[in-house]
Amino acid sequence: MTDNRNISYGPANALPGDQIAITTNPDTEPFWEKAKARTLTACQCADCGHFRMPPSPYCPECQSSNKSWPELPGTGTVFSFAICTRNPKNGEDYVYVPVVVELDGTDGAHLVSNLGGCDADDVEIGMKVAVDWNPIKDDWVLPVFRPA
Amino acid sequence: MGWAHQDKTAIVGIGATDYYLRGKSWPRTINDMAGEAILKACADAGISIKDVDGFAYYSTAGAGYLDKFDTASLMETLGIPHVGFSATLTSGGGGASGAAGLATAGLMNEDCKYCVTVMALQQLPQHRLGVVVGAAAPNPENSFLQPSGLVGPGYLMSVLARRHMHLYGTRREAFKEIVQATREHALNRPKAIRNKPLEDEEYWSQPMLADPLCRLDFCLETDGAVAFITTTTERAKDCKHPPALIHGAAHGGTRNWGRAFAWMGMQDPDFASSGHKFVADRLWEQTGLTAKDMSCAQIYDHFSCMVLMQLEDYGFCEKGEGNDYVLSGAIRYANRDTVEGAVPVNTHGGNLNEAYIIGLTHVAEAVEQIRGTAINQIEDCEFALSTGGPASLPVSGLILRRA
Ligand SMILES: [Zn+2]
Numbered sequence: 241m242t243d244n245r246n247i248s249y250g251p252a253n254a255l256p257g258d259q260i261a262i263t264t265n266p267d268t269e270p271f272w273e274k275a276k277a278r279t280l281t282a283c284q285c286a287d288c289g290h291f292r293m294p295p296s297p298y299c300p301e302c303q304s305s306n307k308s309w310p311e312l313p314g315t316g317t318v319f320s321f322a323i324c325t326r327n328p329k330n331g332e333d334y335v336y337v338p339v340v341v342e343l344d345g346t347d348g349a350h351l352v353s354n355l356g357g358c359d360a361d362d363v364e365i366g367m368k369v370a371v372d373w374n375p376i377k378d379d380w381v382l383p384v385f386r387p388a
Numbered sequence: 389m390g391w392a393h394q395d396k397t398a399i400v401g402i403g404a405t406d407y408y409l410r411g412k413s414w415p416r417t418i419n420d421m422a423g424e425a426i427l428k429a430c431a432d433a434g435i436s437i438k439d440v441d442g443f444a445y446y447s448t449a450g451a452g453y454l455d456k457f458d459t460a461s462l463m464e465t466l467g468i469p470h471v472g473f474s475a476t477l478t479s480g481g482g483g484a485s486g487a488a489g490l491a492t493a494g495l496m497n498e499d500c501k502y503c504v505t506v507m508a509l510q511q512l513p514q515h516r517l518g519v520v521v522g523a524a525a526p527n528p529e530n531s532f533l534q535p536s537g538l539v540g541p542g543y544l545m546s547v548l549a550r551r552h553m554h555l556y557g558t559r560r561e562a563f564k565e566i567v568q569a570t571r572e573h574a575l576n577r578p579k580a581i582r583n584k585p586l587e588d589e590e591y592w593s594q595p596m597l598a599d600p601l602c603r604l605d606f607c608l609e610t611d612g613a614v615a616f617i618t619t620t621t622e623r624a625k626d627c628k629h630p631p632a633l634i635h636g637a638a639h640g641g642t643r644n645w646g647r648a649f650a651w652m653g654m655q656d657p658d659f660a661s662s663g664h665k666f667v668a669d670r671l672w673e674q675t676g677l678t679a680k681d682m683s684c685a686q687i688y689d690h691f692s693c694m695v696l697m698q699l700e701d702y703g704f705c706e707k708g709e710g711n712d713y714v715l716s717g718a719i720r721y722a723n724r725d726t727v728e729g730a731v732p733v734n735t736h737g738g739n740l741n742e743a744y745i746i747g748l749t750h751v752a753e754a755v756e757q758i759r760g761t762a763i764n765q766i767e768d769c770e771f772a773l774s775t776g777g778p779a780s781l782p783v784s785g786l787i788l789r790r791a
Contacts, residue, residue, distance in 0.1 A: 243592050244602055245560070255537050262531035293653060294532040300643065320551040320659070323599035328539040338536040340547055340652045352536045352652050365554040382535050 249323055249360035252337040254384040259329040260376040268295045270309045275381045280371045281309040282349045291349035314371040315388055316341040319350060323360045335360050341369060341385055357386030391636060391674040395789060397492045398624040398631030401435070401617035402752045403428025407579050407743035410511045413611035418455045422508040423466055425615035433617045434628035435502055437466050442473035442500025444491035444618070446483030446776065446784075447746060449476040452509040462506075473499035477639055477784070482777030484688065484747025486667075486784025489637030491618035501619060507748045508613035533650060538598075542606045542691055544649035545778075546598035549693035552660035553600060556708035560600055562715055563692040564591045566733075567604050567740055569720045570689065574737025577763055581608050582741040605692040607739035614748035616755065621791075632758040632788040635771065636677075638670040639784035647780045657707060662697035662778040667785045671773075672703070675787055679703040679773075682731050682787075683766045684757050686750035686774040689738040694778045695719075702773070702785070704731060721764045735764040750774040751786065758788045 264272050267283075271294075274281040283295035286306035290299055298305055319340040327334035339355040342348055355363055356372070368388035376382045403425045405413075413421060430437050449457040459474040473494035477483030483490075484507070491503040526534040538544050552558050567586065574580035586604070594602035624631035644654060645663035654661075672678055679685075679702050689695045696710035705713035717723045719733035736742050736753035743749055754772035756762040762769075770790050777783030 244594060244596050245592060247596060247599075249599075255535070260535045261525055262535060263526060263528050264531070265528040268528045268531070294529055294651075320547045320554070322538070322543060322546040322550065322601075323596070324537055324543065325596065328537050336537050338538045338543065338547065348655060350653050352533050352538070354536055365551065376535070 249325070249335050252335050252356050252358060252360040252363070254354040254356045254374050255327070255336055257374045257376040257382065260382060261378065262376065262380055262382070267297055271295055272380055274309060275373070275383055276379070278373050278381065280312045280314045280383055282312060282343055282346050282351070284308045284310055291346040293349045293351060310345070312343055312345040315344045316351070316369055316385070318355070318363065318365050318367045318369060320365055321355065321363055337363055339385060351383065354384045355386065356384060390676070393492055393496050394674065395633040395635055396621055397495050397618055397634045398621050399488060399616050399618050399634065399751070399755050399788065400624045400627040400629065400631055401429040401433025402615070402755050403432055404614045404752060405612045407581060408611040409581065410609035410611060413510050414512060418451050418508050418510050419461060419465060421510065421613035422451065422457065422462065422506050422615070425508065425613035426462070426466060426504055426506055429504070429615040429617045432628065435617065438469055439502045440468050440504050441471050442491065442494045442503035443471060443475070444473070444487050444494060444503050444505050445476035446487040447480050447507070448478055451507065452511060455510070457506065471500065473503060477782060479782060480779045481688070481690070481746040482779035482781065482783040483639055484776030484784065485751055485774045485786035486637060486639030486776055486782060488618055488634055488751065488786050489639060489784070492634055492637060495618065495620050501623065503618045504615055505618065506613065506615040507746050509745050510611045511609055533652070541649070542601055543598040545691045545694060546601040547652070548649060548660055549600050552693065552697060555656065555660055556711065558696065558711040562696055562711040563601070563605050564588070565714050566689070566692040566695045566719065567591065570734045570738045571741050573721055573735050573764055574741035577737055577742060580737045580742040581610060601691065601693065607690045607744045608741070610743040610745065612743055612745050614745045614752055616748070616751055629759050631791050632755040633791055634786065635789035636671040636674040636787035638667045638674065639782040640670070641666050641781040641783050645781060648778065650780055660697070662694055662701045663781070664698050664701040664775065664778065664783050664785065667783055668702040671785050671787055677771060677787065679731065680729065682771050682773045683769040684732045684735055684772050686736070686754045686772065687733050688747050688750060688775045688777055689734055689740050690744070692740065695733065698775060698778070724766065732766060735762060735766070747776045754786070754788050758790050
């Protein structure tokens with residue numbers, strides 16, 4: 241049997257967009273509208289400047305409900321990740337890397353995404369990544385990442 | 389310091405059904421199993437079901453998260469004449485041990501005299517817990533999580549485990565030791581589902597479900613029910629067994645942990661933690677004790693890595709030293725007198741090996757240890773810790789004391 245300490249996973253891919261759906265509400269919709277225009281943003285407090293993700297009604301630092309949606313550089317750093325080998329939709333072999341990205345241009349806000357464009361075996365915490373765009377159901381677009 | 393209600397209440401009855409592999413309890417129903425556990429807990433306490441007048445649930449009174457407990461239905465079928473207390477801790481399995489504190493609230497407020505806490509779990513094919521996250525269309529909040537393909541709790545926690553490995557040099561050998569040590573504790577337990585010795589080769593050949601976690605780092609998926617009865621220490625004198633005094637009980641947590649792995653917004657050091665430090669600190673403040681005073685620890689083990697992080701958060705070792713602590717053999721029952729600083733963990737085999745009834749097997753084992761009737765009995769067991777979670781807040785902990 242395979243020794244699971246020496247597995248070689250090979251290329252990582254974002255999950256197929258045609259199996260991914262999202263829903264929005266008035267607090268989160270600006271994030272997704274910007275993504276549709278291929279711009280990465282995050283929810284920022286318009287009063288104290290603190291970032292919060294996912295977007296929510298109030299700023300946890302100052303309780304303001306004023307939001308701004310700045311255009312971020314679209315880069316970040318891998319904060320942590322997992323390596324998965326089965327497509328969650330149909331159970332077929334599919335190597336993908338769920339990743340928590342610390343977004344550049346924020347005070348440490350995290351975005352949970354997929355990392356592709358490299359071998360899963362080469363992903364490391366601390367590596368620099370850049371946003372890519374994955375069209376999903378209902379004409380929405382999902383931000384995913386590749387090595388910068 | 390101290391806690392006004394310390395030792396004023398006690399767990400006096402425990403009851404459980406057989407444990408079944410996921411889906412194998414059918415054609416039993418959820419209330420059938422819950423009822424059996426409650427009736428057995430009453431018999432164990434030496435009280436009549438008609439004496440029960442309170443319910444303290446957790447997991448938002450969810451049974452397996454998709455079914456719901458309804459106090460009125462249980463009263464109707466079991467013949468409970470009246471209740472004066474019916475309450476639940478919010479969120480999920482994090483409240484498992486803390487439900488004893490909720491029962492204490494009802495008892496100390498004189499709302500009830502004998503309070504039931506129950507969990508029953510039945511995972512029919514259409515009700516599978518491990519993929520609950522992935523099955524539903526994501527709500528706006530989960531639309532920031534689910535598209536990543538982190539489809540179940542183990543997938544989510546693998547990301548926390550990876551960060552812990554990165555920050556502190558934790559190795560998979562430590563996760564393996566947690567699985568093997570608790571497997572060893574399950575070998576002599578007739579109800580344990582995984583009860584065969586686990587060799588290194590078997591662990592290292594498991595499929596990696598979410599690297600760095602393999603299949604055996606994930607807990608069992610089982611059906612069954614567990615219940616316990618809490619009453620005042622005064623009334624406990626008339627019960628059948630020596631009381632397991634509720635010496636400390638706490639639930640809650642900090643915003644920095646919050647929704648935890650359903651959020652992923654945590655920063656260091658909370659990200660690579662169990663989220664239990666707040667509750668742990670409260671317990672030690674309530675009791676004046678430390679981790680080293682515990683005779684045993686029944687640590688919620690839905691995933692092996694989360695045992696290691698709880699051991700750190702409760703102070704069995706320093707933060708970041710869980711790897712070396714575990715690998716020293718300190719959590720094994722067999723090493724309790726030979727390894728310095730050893731505190732046996734999950735002497736019942738835990739969720740990983742015995743059964744997963746969302747944390748209540750841990751409370752039941754803590755009670756048995758305090759009574760002196762456990763299968764892997766600790767000599768002179770004075771204090772037993774049990775925990776609930778890591779999960780979205782609240783998480784919880786409980787310290788039982790021998791009278
Ligand atoms: Zn603010």
